[in-house]
Amino acid sequence: MKRAWIVAAGILAALLVLAGPAKSFFTDVALSQNNEISSGKFDIAISRDGSRFYNDLKLFEFSNLKPGDERTLTFYIKNRGDTDVSRLTMVLHVSDLEDGSMSPAEKAVDNTTDVGELSEYLIVKELKVYLGDDSWEIEWTKDKSLKELNGKEIGLLKEPLKEDEVLKVTMTVEFSKKAGNECQTDKVVVDMKLNAEQ
Ligand SMILES: [Ca+2]
Ligand SMILES: [Ca+2]
Incomplete structure (x- = not known):
């Protein structure tokens, strides 16, 4: 019983770690897409x-x-x-x-x-x-x-x-x-x- 709880906590921690970067990743993509649209290709x-x-x-x-x-x-x-x-x-x-x-x-x-x-x-x-x-x-x-x-x-x-x-x-x-x-x-x-x- 005690062991199962530890495992569960471990999984929860791992999910939190993954969710952090994933969330900011999406934010970054949205921002850089906006940048491209506004600046166009300049060459x-x-x-x-x-x-x-x-x-x-x-x-x-x-x-x-x-x-x-x-x-x-x-x-x-x-x-x-x-x-x-x-x-x-x-x-x-x-x-x-x-x-x-x-x-x-x-x-x-x-x-x-x-x-x-x-x-x-x-x-x-x-x-x-x-x-x-x-x-x-x-x-x-x-x-x-x-x-x-x-x-x-x-x-x-x-x-x-x-x-x-x-x-x-x-x-x-x-x-x-x-x-x-x-x-x-x-x-x-x-x-x-x-x-x-x-
Ligand atoms: Ca000379
Ligand atoms: Ca000279």
Whole structure:
């Protein structure tokens, strides 16, 4: 008789333990379902050619530039979510490197062996955005060097980017003729971060 009571108590305790987590589990599920409904799917991705889109992608590599050379970088941004993007900014993180050993001409004028000088002479000539039949230029970036634009937030949108819409961005950069020998064989690495807001 005494033994049976102990067993019963044991079962009761076990049920209480199970009931606790089970109850809060249901509460959690209900809450996260609500969260999903209210926030929707928010996702942007980038592409080099507008056909396949990725969350992370190397967009360009320009090598052996000479002063006076101009290059245009084109890329695409897609709203893959189901929520409008009303604000989309691009931030360039520019790192200046000395690429390998210096040439004698460079050595004569460059006394910083671990920091490159190139980004100062890479000048944005045009930054343009295309959406459908519309297009606009981001005027304030014109004639700014990559060094000056480093870390700055560049707003790209004029109107919201809707679900499945694709934005095309072109950026033309000129290697300034003012660049001297201190830039020979220097390298600039640009990381681009796109921030989308609802
Ligand atoms: Ca240097
Ligand atoms: Ca240099």
